[in-house]
Amino acid sequence: MHPAPSVIIFTTLSGLGFGLLLWLGMASEAPTGWEAFAFFAVAFALSVGGLAASTFHLGHPERAWRAFSQWKTSWLSREGICAVAALIVMGLYAAALIFFGRHYAILGWLGAWLSLGTIFTTSMIYGQLASVPRWNTSLTSVLYLTLGITGGALLFGKVGIALPLLLLAGAVQIIWWLTGDKAFAARGSDLGTATGLGEGGKVRSMAHPHSSPNYLMREFIYVVGRKHSQKLRAISFILMAVLPAVLLLLPFSHLFAIVAVLSHVAGVAVSRWLFFAEAEHVVGLYYGMR
Amino acid sequence: MTQLPQSTERKLGLVIDLDTCVGCHACVISCKGWNTENYGAPLSDQNAYGADPSGTFLNRVHTYEVQAEGAAAQTVHFPKSCLHCDDAPCVTVCPTGASYKRQEDGIVLVNEDACIGCGLCAWACPYGARELDKAEGVMKKCTLCVDRIYNENLPEEDREPACVRTCPAGARHFGDFADPDSNVSRLTAKRGGMDLMPELGTKPTNKYLPPRPKDQLEQTDMLAPLLDIVAEDTNGFLGWLDQQLSRLPGDNKQRGK
Numbered sequence: 001m002h003p004a005p006s007v008i009i010f011t012t013l014s015g016l017g018f019g020l021l022l023w024l025g026m027a028s029e030a031p032t033g034w035e036a037f038a039f040f041a042v043a044f045a046l047s048v049g050g051l052a053a054s055t056f057h058l059g060h061p062e063r064a065w066r067a068f069s070q071w072k073t074s075w076l077s078r079e080g081i082c083a084v085a086a087l088i089v090m091g092l093y094a095a096a097l098i099f100f101g102r103h104y105a106i107l108g109w110l111g112a113w114l115s116l117g118t119i120f121t122t123s124m125i126y127g128q129l130a131s132v133p134r135w136n137t138s139l140t141s142v143l144y145l146t147l148g149i150t151g152g153a154l155l156f157g158k159v160g161i162a163l164p165l166l167l168l169a170g171a172v173q174i175i176w177w178l179t180g181d182k183a184f185a186a187r188g189s190d191l192g193t194a195t196g197l198g199e200g201g202k203v204r205s206m207a208h209p210h211s212s213p214n215y216l217m218r219e220f221i222y223v224v225g226r227k228h229s230q231k232l233r234a235i236s237f238i239l240m241a242v243l244p245a246v247l248l249l250l251p252f253s254h255l256f257a258i259v260a261v262l263s264h265v266a267g268v269a270v271s272r273w274l275f276f277a278e279a280e281h282v283v284g285l286y287y288g289m290r
Numbered sequence: 291m292t293q294l295p296q297s298t299e300r301k302l303g304l305v306i307d308l309d310t311c312v313g314c315h316a317c318v319i320s321c322k323g324w325n326t327e328n329y330g331a332p333l334s335d336q337n338a339y340g341a342d343p344s345g346t347f348l349n350r351v352h353t354y355e356v357q358a359e360g361a362a363a364q365t366v367h368f369p370k371s372c373l374h375c376d377d378a379p380c381v382t383v384c385p386t387g388a389s390y391k392r393q394e395d396g397i398v399l400v401n402e403d404a405c406i407g408c409g410l411c412a413w414a415c416p417y418g419a420r421e422l423d424k425a426e427g428v429m430k431k432c433t434l435c436v437d438r439i440y441n442e443n444l445p446e447e448d449r450e451p452a453c454v455r456t457c458p459a460g461a462r463h464f465g466d467f468a469d470p471d472s473n474v475s476r477l478t479a480k481r482g483g484m485d486l487m488p489e490l491g492t493k494p495t496n497k498y499l500p501p502r503p504k505d506q507l508e509q510t511d512m513l514a515p516l517l518d519i520v521a522e523d524t525n526g527f528l529g530w531l532d533q534q535l536s537r538l539p540g541d542n543k544q545r546g547k
Contacts, residue, residue, distance in 0.1 A: 001413075057408070057409070058406050058407050058408055058427075059405070059406065059407015059408075059409075059422060059423075059426070059427020059428055060405065060406045060407050060427050060428065061406070063386065063404065063405075063406045064406055066385075066386035066387070066388075066404055066406060067385035067386050067406060067408075068385075069385075069386060069387050070291075070292045070384060070385050070386060070387050072292070072293055073292045073293055073381075073382040073383075073384075074292055074382065074383055074384055074385045075383070076383065076384075076385040076408065076410055077385035077386075080385065125410070128383065128414075129379075129383075129413055129414055130379065130414075130416070130490050130491070131379070131413065131414055131415065131416040131490070132413070187489065187490075188489050189416075189487055189489060189490065191354070193486075193487050193488070193489060194416075194486060194487050195352075195354060195366075195368055195486065195498075196484040196485070196486055196498050196500065197308070197354060197356050197366060197368075197500065197501075199500075200356045200358060200364070200500065200501070200503075201356045201357045201358030201359065201361065201364075202356070202357050202358075203354050203355070203356050204354060204355045204356075204357070205352065205353075205354055206353045206354055206355045206365065207352070207353035208352065209315075209318070209347075209350035209351050209352050209370075210344075210347075210350065211343070212341075212342045212343055212344060213344065214344055214345070214347075214421070215344075215346070215412075215421045215422055215424070216412075216418040216421065219409065219412065219413075219422075220413075220418070281413070282416045282487065282490070283415070283416060283417065283418035286352055286370065286417075286418060287352075
């Protein structure tokens with residue numbers, strides 16, 4: 001799959017933003033006043049910024065409001081509804097904390113659930129696609145949720161919880177990579193089943209329908225990304241889990257905390273780039289490629 | 291509305307005969323010709339006369355080589371367009387309701403006025419049947435020529451999809467799969483019509499007829515003596531001519547002796 005910057009920015013930043021909103025909503029002693037303002041400003045900047053980035057690749061962003069209508073079947077529609085509902089509820093919760101110093105726990109918990117729901121529905125946009133076997137597993141949701149919750153804990157300064165979460169996120173990430181590597185073969189699709197000609201012998205693509213790449217090839221066949229995938233996985237894992245964990249174990253300093261957050265975000269961004277670049281769509285089979 | 295109908299009254303679709311298709315791409319051209327000026331936005335081209343031309347097409351012809359163990363390779367031309375699946379994953383993922391499957395005839399369509407061009411339906415389709423038009427920013431796909439098949443302004447023989455109407459080899463057939471006696475149902479039953487990627491559970495309507503097995507070289511050798519030219523009528527002028535010509539050197543049988 002083509003790793004479009006808009007979707008990488010969207011899933012990385014909004015995952016982090018809704019992760020932070022989740023922790024702010026669950027907090028028993030939530031910040032108030034200026035401190036609350038700072039936290040919510042970061043959370044809203046990340047979540048809203050991510051959502052805005054996701055509209056960049058739309059052919060007709062002016063019609064985006066229509067995307068709230070098909071919640072009965074569409075995970076993308078459900079994600080839009082969850083995100084807007086979470087932002088509205090958390091906006092009210094934040095306003096009460098910032099301007100009135102009032103902590104409405106019930107509003108916070110509702111917003112926390114909606115934030116969690118947003119991360120989950122985002123993961124299902126990809127996890128539902130049988131056409132991309134690497135994504136088509138419930139582990140994709142586990143990965144997105146773990147990374148969102150971990151990033152949020154890190155941003156919220158929950159050092160005690162963030163440390164085990166970082167290790168968990170690293171483990172989930174490695175399991176997701178390893179199972180993903182076997183997913184395409186396990187699905188059983190090859191040029192033989194794609195053309196139905198497999199029973200007659202070995203099928204080979206002899207000529208493409210067109211002389212230069214088209215939308216399908218540009219969008220679904222991305223081979224370049226796989227060349228350095230193992231190195232990138234190592235870089236992502238170190239930045240996402242190892243380095244932040246080490247920094248949290250050192251005596252606390254604000255500089256270390258900031259570096260830990262930035263390192264984690266960079267690691268998740270690399271992981272998201274690989275998420276798209278390594279994913280193979282079955283349509284590539286028709287071109288004798290993957 | 292992106293909920294799939296429980297069942298459709300009719301199941302209109304295509305049978306594509308891989309034994310007959312000659313790979314001429316006439317269906318590709320007639321499809322583009324009809325659909326660029328009828329239903330919805332035109333099918334745009336980018337850099338059409340440059341070094342790297344690209345464009346939106348609803349039907350494309352691949353060419354494959356199939357080789358069984360120890361046998362000669364066989365070339366198969368393979369036209370591919372929307373299969374109008376019963377369980378169409380492209381429809382249910384659509385966030386706006388632009389994609390839908392018609393209850394009356396099973397055709398999968400895009401309402402381009404509601405399409406935001408997010409591309410998720412193209413991601414969900416295993417067959418590459420949907421292409422996002424670069425100029426219009428909306429999703430394009432085969433409509434089964436919905437603006438031809440019911441069009442009473444056209445002569446009756448033209449009320450079938452443009453690709454079927456134009457195919458010079460007769461490799462494409464249009465009909466109703468819900469009717470067990472229709473041309474397409476009978477062809478599918480008789481020739482072992484198959485689904486593409488059945489393991490993905492999309493239940494395609496369109497069916498492909500596999501190429502018939504080709505003759506083997508040994509069989510040709512075995513039949514060769516029977517193909518020898520035998521003059522049955524040895525009387526008259528032609529009989530005399532046959533005898534005289536056979537006496538000349540270079541005759542098949544003489545060489546054999």
